[in-house]
Amino acid sequence: MEQILIKHAQAIVTCDEENHVYHNCDLLVQGPEILQIGQGLKGADGCRVIDGTGKIVYPGLVNTHHHLFQSFVRNLKSIDCPNMTLMEWLDKIYQVFDHLDDEAVYYASLTAMADLIKHGCTTAFDLQYCYTPYTGTAPIDRQMEAAAALGIRLHAGRGTNTLPKSKGSTIPDGMCETTEVFLQDSLRLIRTYHDPGKFSMRQIVLAPCQPINCYEETFVEALKLARSEGVRLHTHLGEGETEVMVARTGMRTLDWCEKIGFVGEDVWFAHCWDLNDQEFQRMARLGCGIAHCPEAAMLGGFPILPLKRLKEWGVTVGLGCDGSSTNDGSNLLSCIRIGYLLQAHHSKARGGCVAAYDLLKAATANGARLLGRSDIGSLEPGKAADLFLLDISGLEMVGTSHDPQNLIGRVGATDHVWMTMVNGRVVYENGRLAGVDETALAEQGNRLCRALLERIRAF
């Protein structure tokens, strides 16, 4: 089996249970997995040797919340998150989403995943809920195709909206599906793509988009199907919808989820900034995790999660960049730094702050736990060779090397990484993505995006 040996890395930050950091160390990869970490390692004949001098090796980042298709609706003047309420924003973006087709989803997904890879992300979770008259049920098939072309792991969340605007939601009637169509397609996707095995490159998650935009039966049936098929569950929760839920059901959203059973160790929720302390503690007892999206919260002007208390209460918090209609970029390295700075900003009022390293752990080990993966998220022999290298040999990084665990959050290493490896395969190096014609893909993506936006006049 093919081997790759990273020699003389300045540091290897493992993010393992004991938080080991190794200095001036080697890491040997064989096939998809890490074989050894130590000094003086030697590879077999034909082993590719990578000089790690001046580089830090980190576990590949795990993104726990995204909407890849939204890459074609970013940097639009007409979508001004800070000056819109959640309901106004939803109303506006769906007018754009309504026009997307499979080809747009494919190129938008390539764009977002390229951004993720170039910033050290090796596993993408996506919540795909954009089903329009032009897409049919093919978007996740196209996303799987895009992920395979780039070589990134993809956990695809099959989302849906079933409650149309005419019945009180924010979703255009043409973008709603029936629960039955959603379930049939979910089962097809599970049968076609879901691989629960070690080093799996693709999995399916059932992820009805939002409690306020679906019928209750959609969530109940998604839950039944997911539990019978052994796949995980995800949705948006506590992102400003609470008032609508209380008016409609008489219950806060977490209460409603608990009532129907949409809670447990196989469930994680995006955002959760609208929850109170009692609800956070209940989340810990129920085993539910949170995908924290600090940049999206900032852009929307929303409260920032109290990570120190969540850690004390035992809630597993992963990190997400969120879709491009609330972030405009898919840079998870940046989310580590922004996430840490926001915690620091609130530290005096909240009686302390987590470490910058806690944000890195959220983006690695915790993210893996949310996705139910024990084979990724840390650098250890026997785990998948998912990693990235940062070059800290430049003048601008002088004086930063003594604390590699906190470096990304505190110093801010948010530029492109030096190299990204997924499952033992180098997918990004020398400033280029491996295995694809990046220039041609970018040109075609830009052409499609321009044509779409001109058609709907969405600038």
Ligand SMILES: [Zn+2]
């Ligand atoms: Zn979202």
